[in-house]
Amino acid sequence: MRTPTNIWFFAVLGSIFPLLLLVWKSFTGFLTFGELDVSDWTIRGYRTIFQDVLLIEALWTTIYITFLVIWITLVCAFLAGRVLAFKEWKGKSAIELLLFSPLLLPVIAIAIGLQIILIKMGIADTILGVVIIHLLPTLPYAITMMRSGMERMGQKWREQGMLLHPSNARTLFLIELPMLLPTIRSIVFLTTVISLSQYALTAIIGGGNVITLALIFFPYANSIDDTMVTAFALLFALLPIFFFLLHELLFRILFSTLKKRWLT
Amino acid sequence: MNENNKKSRGWLWLAPSIFIIGILSTAGFLKALQNSLAANQHPLMYYMELYQNPVFLKSLGFTIWITLVSTILSILIGWGICKVTVPYLKKASNRLIIWIPMMFPHFVWAYMVYLLVNPSGVISITLVEIGLVENRESFPLLVQDKWGIGTIITYVWKEVPFVILMLLPAYVEMDTRYKEQASLLGASKWKVFKIAELPWIAPTLLEILLILVAFIFVGYEVPALVGSSEQKALGVLLFDWFYGGNVANRPLGYALAVSLTITMGIMAWFGFRKARTMRQRLVNSA
Numbered sequence: 001m002r003t004p005t006n007i008w009f010f011a012v013l014g015s016i017f018p019l020l021l022l023v024w025k026s027f028t029g030f031l032t033f034g035e036l037d038v039s040d041w042t043i044r045g046y047r048t049i050f051q052d053v054l055l056i057e058a059l060w061t062t063i064y065i066t067f068l069v070i071w072i073t074l075v076c077a078f079l080a081g082r083v084l085a086f087k088e089w090k091g092k093s094a095i096e097l098l099l100f101s102p103l104l105l106p107v108i109a110i111a112i113g114l115q116i117i118l119i120k121m122g123i124a125d126t127i128l129g130v131v132i133i134h135l136l137p138t139l140p141y142a143i144t145m146m147r148s149g150m151e152r153m154g155q156k157w158r159e160q161g162m163l164l165h166p167s168n169a170r171t172l173f174l175i176e177l178p179m180l181l182p183t184i185r186s187i188v189f190l191t192t193v194i195s196l197s198q199y200a201l202t203a204i205i206g207g208g209n210v211i212t213l214a215l216i217f218f219p220y221a222n223s224i225d226d227t228m229v230t231a232f233a234l235l236f237a238l239l240p241i242f243f244f245l246l247h248e249l250l251f252r253i254l255f256s257t258l259k260k261r262w263l264t
Numbered sequence: 265m266n267e268n269n270k271k272s273r274g275w276l277w278l279a280p281s282i283f284i285i286g287i288l289s290t291a292g293f294l295k296a297l298q299n300s301l302a303a304n305q306h307p308l309m310y311y312m313e314l315y316q317n318p319v320f321l322k323s324l325g326f327t328i329w330i331t332l333v334s335t336i337l338s339i340l341i342g343w344g345i346c347k348v349t350v351p352y353l354k355k356a357s358n359r360l361i362i363w364i365p366m367m368f369p370h371f372v373w374a375y376m377v378y379l380l381v382n383p384s385g386v387i388s389i390t391l392v393e394i395g396l397v398e399n400r401e402s403f404p405l406l407v408q409d410k411w412g413i414g415t416i417i418t419y420v421w422k423e424v425p426f427v428i429l430m431l432l433p434a435y436v437e438m439d440t441r442y443k444e445q446a447s448l449l450g451a452s453k454w455k456v457f458k459i460a461e462l463p464w465i466a467p468t469l470l471e472i473l474l475i476l477v478a479f480i481f482v483g484y485e486v487p488a489l490v491g492s493s494e495q496k497a498l499g500v501l502l503f504d505w506f507y508g509g510n511v512a513n514r515p516l517g518y519a520l521a522v523s524l525t526i527t528m529g530i531m532a533w534f535g536f537r538k539a540r541t542m543r544q545r546l547v548n549s550a
Contacts, residue, residue: 095278139285
């Protein structure tokens with residue numbers, strides 16, 4: 001079906017224009033009244049951010065945290081999703097509400113109380129503490145997505161697999177996970193975005209010790225150097241794409257290796 | 265025996281998620297509660313102080329305003345766009361366009377809005393350049409303003425794609441035969457909508473409403489970047505009371521954290537149950 005012009009108008013205005021604006025600003029100098037010169041291209045913004053030692057360090061911390069958050073989220077959501085998709089029991093809706101509750105409650109308020117506990121346990125101001133608090137906003141979405149992914153897949157494929165070769169691992173890696181790959185992709189992407197977005201939670205639990213990109217962006221955003229800040233802003237969009245591609249590659253290698261080992 | 269085994273294994277599979285979400289939230293809440301109660305005076309002293317605090321009351325009114333406006337606009341615009349674009353959104357490449365604003369954290373989007381609408385921003389300069397606006401002073405103040413316009417623009421722009429993506433499955437799976445039947449029987453447009461469309465999407469709309477209200481009501485990042493320092497949103501106030509340097513404000517901060525959690529907990533409980541019964545009724549009637 002051809003997409004009509006007025007819909008394209010909304011898409012361009014709402015989605016494509018902001019992206020182009022950021023890209024354009026990141027490559028141009030200051031804008032001033034009276035001299036709207038857009039021909040002056042520069043890579044100064046990118047040079048500045050990649051020469052910032054603190055920022056590079058924060059980039060590694062962020063990648064590390066995001067990677068942990070993605071995997072814990074995936075594993076927890078897979079386990080919970082299957083039970084929620086295929087089992088019925090009394091009190092199930094209470095559990096559903098509980099697992100969904102971080103999206104309906106003020107997580108920042110919970111984090112403030114939690115910080116005291118984490119200090120006593122000795123994991124406040126650590127990467128582990130930050131990973132745990134990031135799971136609160138990521139897990140509910142992941143569980144919901146995994147659950148509907150499993151409901152779409154149904155149980156027949158799993159049963160078929162177990163019938164052909166009664167091995168949990170083989171059924172999981174050769175049938176279930178490949179079929180769930182679209183769901184896993186969306187979860188990896190969304191989890192990355194959510195984890196990258198946490199300024200307040202990271203600041204509270206990280207206590208100034210765990211410096212992620214979000215923590216650096218805030219002081220940066222008050223700078224008048226638009227070129228540098230927009231270059232930095234685009235980095236936030238590149239990371240979800242990076243993690244998406246990385247996991248695509250990881251899963252493909254995993255599946256093909258296991259296929260070769262088990263089926264030949 | 266076998267049956268029992270299976271049952272307990274189900275709990276085992278749920279355990280990691282329940283532990284992370286349930287135990288952590290409960291522990292965090294209880295600790296905040298404990299800290300919000302005054303030790304030697306009336307235990308609820310900080311709460312009484314909070315509810316009379318002019319800074320809090322002003323911030324509460326302002327936060328209700330930005331939350332309501334942002335949420336209602338996001339839902340109406342997102343819903344409208346979703347209804348019109350459903351046939352085109354079945355194509356994955358078109359859905360990708362909606363994902364673009366979702367790739368960015370909220371604070372990046374707030375910065376983008378700032379770049380666009382600040383008094384010497386892209387729109388202001390362009391309008392002056394083409395002569396529509398005389399000079400930068402005559403361009404209206406849209407960021408760090410007292411009505412929270414910048415904050416509302418950011419939230420609406422960022423939440424509309426979210427609303428579309430949440431509603432999309434409901435529209436894709438909607439059984440259009442009911443609609444056709446209703447119009448064949450001569451129902452008015454409004455009636456068709458009321459009996460053959462709204463029931464399908466009402467539970468999802470309610471869930472979106474709950475998520476957006478909870479998210480915007482205590483949001484920190486967006487109002488901190490594009491909000492004004494005189495009109496503080498509750499999220500910003502809460503953060504300031506804890507990390508603003510004045511330790512005397514902390515008990516008030518805990519009282520605020522607990523009040524927010526309880527209010528939203530009650531809202532979530534009733535809202536979620538309502539959404540569930542609506543969905544149940546749909547399944548039963550189908």
